[in-house]
Amino acid sequence: MSAAKDMRLTLSRDTRLCMSLSGRPSNFGTRLHNHLYQALGLDYVYKAFATTDLPAAIGGVRALGVRGCAVSMPFKEACIPLLDELTPSAERLQSVNTIVNTDGRLVAYNTDYIAVAALLKSHGVSPGTPFVLRGSGGMGRAVAAALVDHGLGPGTLVARNTDSGRAVADLHGLKWQPELPAEAPGAVLVNVTPLGMAGAPESEAQAFPDALIAAAAWVFDVVALPSETPLVRAARRLDRPVITGEEVMVLQAVEQFALYTGVRPDAARVAEAAAFARAG
Known part of the structure; x- marks a missing residue:
């Protein structure tokens, strides 16, 4: 039985939803997050979405209790007026790639910056x-x-x-x-x-x-x-020498994962999840 089927069998009314909003959704983040949820025994599920109605989509995040929302092009700036609070990274950059919903309050972050800074240092x-x-x-x-x-x-x-x-x-x-x-x-x-x-x-x-x-x-x-x-x-x-966007995507997703769940997976888990996501 595949990991995806195992994950679906455990869904319940208490399962917490995380999602992404993108002009061009991909499977990478969906596979990476869901793989980590299952590997770590967390009652979460992740789904990618596209939208042509950003205010309604953000309203749905708030009203339906979606725990976390990744934000990709072309919504990183347009979503700002719809949120309640910008953390220093999002405020400074006026760009949002992560929304965390706590009891209906939507707080914005920018984990892209964290990922790029880490890669410049590690390389x-x-x-x-x-x-x-x-x-x-x-x-x-x-x-x-x-x-x-x-x-x-x-x-x-x-x-x-x-x-x-x-x-x-x-x-x-x-x-x-x-x-x-x-x-x-x-x-x-x-x-x-x-x-x-x-x-x-x-x-x-x-x-x-x-x-x-x-x-x-x-x-x-x-x-x-x-x-x-x-x-x-x-x-x-x-x-x-090269630094790839896939490296950025993995690192920023791990930061999002930690914000959504309060759990930070170790390097081995991340490498395993990235390989799983890449194969999809």
């Missing part, structure tokens, strides 16, 4: 390294803050949206420009746009050209699905 990315960040949406805000707080820079933010590009650049002391630079030797190249994302119109697009990649110190693609994006494949081909 040994050297402070003082310049970076080029492509994208200025909600995830871009979290990544920019983590890059700067890690001591990277000077930084260039590339975004065609003048308003959001300038806003994020000004907030973090970055240079803004609408197009990629001609060269950026020794830089960390970071993609936080949908370029290369499965299911997106730009799913085959490579966020940075080979010439920039070949001269880069690191390549970091925050796109999680697929794990081997066109940018990641190019970086591996050009023998550049």
Whole structure:
């Protein structure tokens, strides 16, 4: 009997629901969370949702007692007016990826920042390294803050949206420009746009050209699905060190899991759950 069937057989009226809201829902988070719930004997279930009515969806989280809600593009900023409290990470970034519901009070967090900061440290990315960040949406805000707080820079933010590009650049002391630079030797190249994302119109697009990649110190693609994006494949081909969006997705999901359940799984459990999620 599969893990998914075992999990369904244990559902009851007391089972706590957690969920995600995304423009393009995937199975990764659903499989990872549910695998951990079952492995740790927790009476929870997780389900991914898409919506075209965000206020109604957030109202449902509140009214139905949904314990936790992950928030993905394009809702990370739009959900803010619908919530009761922003923790410091969400307040600073004005971007939300996690909502925790305690007796109808919805509190917002940003675990993307925690994940990116941890990965920069664990991969040994050297402070003082310049970076080029492509994208200025909600995830871009979290990544920019983590890059700067890690001591990277000077930084260039590339975004065609003048308003959001300038806003994020000004907030973090970055240079803004609408197009990629001609060269950026020794830089960390970071993609936080949908370029290369499965299911997106730009799913085959490579966020940075080979010439920039070949001269880069690191390549970091925050796109999680697929794990081997066109940018990641190019970086591996050009023998550049890589940080993947799948790594970000796993770490931020573990932070969410701890917020929802009060339980923090150990590294072995997380690795097992990530492998299970990846296989789905």
